[in-house]
Structure formats: structure tokens, C-alpha cells
Amino acid sequence: MSDEAPLIAGIELGGTKCICILARGPDSIEDRVQLPTTRPEETLAGIEAVLDRWSGFVGLGIASFGPVSIDPHAADYGHITSTPKPGWAGQDVAQRLRRHARVPTGFHTDVVGAALAEARWGAAAGLADIAYATVGTGIGVGLIAGGRPVGGLTHSEFGHIRPVRVAGDDWIGNCPYHGACCEGLAAGPAIKARTGIPGPDLPADHRAWDLVADALGQLLHTLVLTGVPRRIVMGGGVMVGTDHLFPRVRAAMTRSLAGYVALAEVADADTFVVPPALGGNAGPLGAIVLGAQAVQAEMGRVFRG
């Protein structure tokens, strides 16, 4: 995005901290402010104070922890719907901040925000059809088709697919809903629950990594079958910093697909499944994309009459 791109305000509302940037893109960040995420009134007032200090932005984007309501026709659009975080369940975020900022405002999950940013400027730059999977305390997936998020109604919860178990593995998993779904087998808490050792400390030759990789390989198999991604970016605490996991996950995906998919990109697993490129800036930059898309949509409404 050149300097002629418009200025956008982007907010990544995370569970513990909130990053606000005023930017045109990754090479043109005019200001960056970080706030702790505390109770809603204090946090949202803090964001509003930051927005009040800034001028010249034509759109606002918010990439939020979830679950959130992203159906623009729903009365609770832009709200956090349910969360154990004190005070935030049912909290309106996007409608309040839009009224305050008085500019077109985009709102989505933090995962979809990161997916949009990686597709625009990061590890999948130049590709309009990608998936971003984050494997950390949970597993989240953002699917982007034609540069837009897929799944207009709720947070895509792909992490809860059920993988076929590796023969001989009968650990029950730790998802409270599904037991041994992908998140219940391969997210950070599952690794710790199974082995007693946190992922970052688990030796690379521990057998559990093969089981984690197998579950994640099946997640990628399912993502490929949606027909959307030309590349899959994998981030989150379990993937980033665990270099040996990428080759294992790629091999598990290839094994699971068994040559079925003709898409040429999938055959070269090393370039098809890649780590993120934007690091800690993916979240707020995703908010910038959401803000820019909201401006674009508003322009479309105006000029179509």
C-alpha cells in the first residue's frame, strides 16, 4: 500500500492487551499505542481517548478476541457474545466505537484479522484465497476467499473437527465438548495435559509430537477440501518456535490427502504450509484491512446510489 492509501485506525482487542495503530500498512505506521485489557468500561474509554488524539483516519477496524457476533444483520452485531472474562459477555464493542469514531467500521475476530493481514502483506501476500490457522491455547482458523472472510455468521471453529486417531492412541483428549477433536489433541493445553510437559519444553523426539502433527495434518486436509486456500499460514504459540513441527505437519497433511487433490500448490508442501511473516503486528494490521474494507463497502453503497 503506497502513501496514497488512506489512513485507517486499527484496534486489536486481545484478552490481555489491546494494540491501537494509525496506519496505511506495515511500512507506514504513524502511531502505535498499547493498553491493558481490563474491564470493558475502562478499556473502551481508553481506546476512545486514543481515537480522539488521532485525526485524518477515514475508517476504523477492530479485530477482537471472541466469540463475537459478526452478522451485520443481528441486533448484537459487534458484541462479544460469551466469554468467561469478567464484564465482557454481551459487551458491545463495534457499535460503540463506530458511533464514537464516526467513520465506516469493520469488525471481525482476531484470527480472521491476522488471516487478512497475512494475505495482504505477510506470508501469503498476493494470494486472495488462503487459510490462517493459529495453534496456541486453542485452535482457530480464518478462511479468506477473494480477499474476504468466509463464514459470515459466526467464528469459524474449524479447530473442532474430529481427526481419525493414530492407531494405538486412545488418550481421551481435553476438549470439554468433543474430547479428542483437533483442539483437544493438538492445542497447547492438550499437549501439556497429555505429556505433563508444556509444548515449548517438550523434546523434539517425544512421541507426542507425531500425534500432534497427525491431528494438525488432518485439519489441513479438511481445509484443503474446502477448495479455498492456495496457501496455509500456521501461527500461534505451538507452531511458532517449534521449528521441527512444520515438516511433521506438512508430511501428515500429504499422507492424509493421499494424492487426491490436483491443486498444484498443495503438492509443494514446503511452500503451501508456511509460518506467518508479520509476527506481533498481524493483529493490528488485520484491523487496518478490516477498516479499509469497511470504507470500500461504504463507497460502494454511496456510489451505487
Added chain:
Amino acid sequence: MSDEAPLIAGIELGGTKCICILARGPDSIEDRVQLPTTRPEETLAGIEAVLDRWSGFVGLGIASFGPVSIDPHAADYGHITSTPKPGWAGQDVAQRLRRHARVPTGFHTDVVGAALAEARWGAAAGLADIAYATVGTGIGVGLIAGGRPVGGLTHSEFGHIRPVRVAGDDWIGNCPYHGACCEGLAAGPAIKARTGIPGPDLPADHRAWDLVADALGQLLHTLVLTGVPRRIVMGGGVMVGTDHLFPRVRAAMTRSLAGYVALAEVADADTFVVPPALGGNAGPLGAIVLGAQAVQAEMGRVFRG
């Protein structure tokens, strides 16, 4: 669609027959011509002769058997890519017919066509975000988000997800790629291979139906997790005419989801998972939607300059 809607020519190119309609919608079909699908030259010349007889249509839509190339940026866009059907592998369909008809032309798979038609006029009328799954000689899925097909690159191959096996069932399945993937467990040929009895003749109390329903329930679980569908329409030879299968599939989906998904529509499985409403007209009517969308896209290009 009212009588003021434009006339569109729609072609369903099937593996054995080809249905051409000139229509504005299901209540306004001006002409309907059926041709056998033989060798490409004969079949395409036959379609062109039908188009030559018609006048007044502003767009053309084609819903084709596959696999097909649907990436508009690919050199082989609009071609059948690979098929055992004599003469059709690598055959250009959409580019040739567009040149002949000289109107904006849409092209997609027959499954996506049926999905679009059911979303526009059929069992999911009024819903922009749906899935259509056909369970017959194979399993195909069309995902529609915002009224548009999801998966811009290739045919969505959701039928090849791998379900977790029912305890005690170790039949190897009959998918040549994956063995016991969903298609290898629940499509028509799988039912016959497992039981020795074709689906339509298999008694409703046969144990195999529970295994089929379980695999299909997991297919629906995975579809729900994409975050797209507000309703799932299930058609195809295995579903249609096997009334007892719908309640079983709904129960299997609900069991597999285990209360995880908050989307209200999913909770009422009887209205969330439904049979198709358009019958044999879904294919050609889907082609009408594809043609109308091609006209709309062309208008957008023209008026945006």
C-alpha cells in the same frame, strides 16, 4: 424473480444428459430442451444449435459435471479437466459457448449450480449462506456464502473428509484414495460394496444405515464448523427416497457437535438439515443463477469504468 427479471440461458451439462432451459426462474421457463451427452463435438454443437434458436437472453450459465477448471485466471478456465468420459478430458466448454453466445457467461460445477438454485428458489430460499450436499454415486458439496460459491479454485471436495469410525466398524471403505473417507463409507457404491445390496433395496433396519448416517453426520459437523451454512440441503440418490435416513443423519450431526455450536439454526436439526425442493430442475436453474451472476458481474465492471 418477477417477469421483469432478464431472460437467461441455462445449461446443465451432465454425464449422460444435458438440459438446456431459457428462463427467468422456476415459474418462468420459456423453453426446455434435453440432449444426450455423447462425444464433445456432437454435444456442444447440439447446445449451440439450441442457443441459436433462442433469442433475447442476456446471459448464459453452465453447470457442468466435473472436475472442471473454475479459476477465471487460469488458461483452462471453463474446461473439463480430467474424466474417464471418452473425449471430454481437457475439453473446453465455457469459453467455446461464451464465444458462440456472445453474452456474459457463468460456469461452475453441477453441485454448486444446484446449491445456488436451492438457495435462490428452493429449500433454502431467502438464505444467502447455505451448504448443499449430494450423496449419490459420489459425495459433492457446494458451499454458498453471501449468495456466491465458496472455493474459487477447484471443486470443493468435502466428501473426502475422514470421519472417525464407529467403534467396532473396521470395514476398509471403497474410496480409491482414502479408503474410509466419507465418500468411501456413505456414497451409493460404498453401501453396495459393504452390504452387497444397493441402497434403495437395503432394509431400513439394516445396521449399515447407522454407519452411513454416522459418517454423514460428521460431514455435516465439519460443514457447520466452516461458519457458513444457515441451512444444509441434502440431495442425491442415497438421500432422496430414503426417508428414514434424514432423521438418522440429523441425530448423528447433533451427537457429533455435542452442543458446541451456538448458532440457533443448528439446534433445530429438522429445519437445519432438509431435502431439496427443486428436484430435477435444480441443475438447469442453477445454471440460470450462474448466468445472472455473470451478467451482474459484467454490469459491475462496466459501470465502475
